[in-house]
């Protein structure tokens with residue numbers, strides 16, 4: 122019946138159990154003390170009633186005993202036994218011999234306790250008091266209990282009613298001031314825990330300022346501190362992430378630049394910056410295949426500086442290098458974007474011209490030769506001039522490999538050298 126009334130929490134059950142056990146124990150103790158006190162008071166009142174009775178009957182009993190009228194004594198004692206508070210009557214003579222001994226209860230059902238009042242019987246003759254014996258009236262616990270029972274029943278019923286009313290009031294108060302707010306607090310804590318909103322706070326519907334509202338404000342302070350910490354953590358994490366992304370981006374950029382440099386180094390000649398032998402032949406082969414497919418012509422211009430050893434020997438390697446750079450820059454200024462220019466090694470260079478026939482290539486070669494032989498270099502106060510020999514060869518439909526074209530151009534170049542240098546052979 123109470124299970125729906127009491128909030129189903131272990132705490133409430135435990136608190137109720139403890140409080141009601143204590144309350145029940147205390148109530149039982151007080152009720153027992155009340156009952157015992159009532160018993161003693163009732164017993165005293167019965168004793169005084171017995172004494173009054175004895176005082177009333179002492180005259181007739183003494184008279185009958187003086188006359189030794191046993192029949193009258195029998196009737197008198199039977200009459201006394203009829204009274205509800207008397208359980209027994211005992212009359213003895215002056216020698217202590219029992220004359221009347223009557224009990225209202227059966228020998229098998231002796232009461233728990235028996236108490237009595239005893240009075241001596243005297244007879245006055247010629248102003249002289251003669252001792253006749255004594256009369257004792259008995260009463261018992263049964264009589265006291267009979268009287269007390271009603272009052273005690275009232276006390277017990279009042280105690281049970283009080284207990285029940287207090288029980289209900291306590292449950293209501295416990296529920297109203299503790300169980301409901303606690304349940305509300307728990308459900309809001311669960312909501313905060315389950316939800317993603319960090320700014321959510323606990324808000325109890327009770328407005329009284331008590332330990333629960335203090336707990337609520339402590340919890341809210343804790344939640345605020347947690348939110349602040351979390352925000353700080355997120356901020357730190359974001360800063361770290363930004364720093365990391367920045368570092369990765371910088372490193373990637375550096376790697377890209379390095380890769381480009383490496384690629385350039387692998388493909389280009391370190392002194393002149395134009396394609397090296399390997400890259401030149403790769404690109405030239407690719408373009409030759411393309412020209413072959415497009416059935417267009419292509420030409421290879423092979424160049425070798427004349428008596429370059431002498432330049433080195435005369436001016437030194439440093440100036441020799443400057444001459445190589447000057448040669449490269451001069452040739453490059455005559456070329457188109459689509460032309461391929463490379464250093465094959467030492468002082469030997471080559472140009473691959475896509476879409477150019479032998480005439481066009483020879484014309485260009487002559488322009489180049491003339492530009493070189495006309496140029497004058499002023500280095501460290503020294504004037505240097507030099508020439509170049511050129512062999513020109515155009516592709517034929519049978520040229521699948523750049524090596525074939527190169528071999529033929531090389532022969533032409535040697536021809537130019539043989540014929541006196543500073544010449545173009547085709």
Ligand SMILES: Nc1nc2c(ncn2[C@@H]2O[C@H](COP(=O)(O)OP(=O)(O)OP(=O)(O)O)[C@@H](O)[C@H]2O)c(=O)[nH]1
Pocket residue numbers: 392425426427428429430431433437438439440441442445466467468538
């Ligand atoms: N300064 C410099 N000299 C180089 C470089 N590469 C090769 N040489 C020199 O170029 C010279 C080439 O000499 P040779 O092969 O005898 O040819 P040449 O003297 O030009 O004579 P011909 O080709 O017959 O006209 C050598 O002395 C090499 O040391 C370089 O990168 N820098």
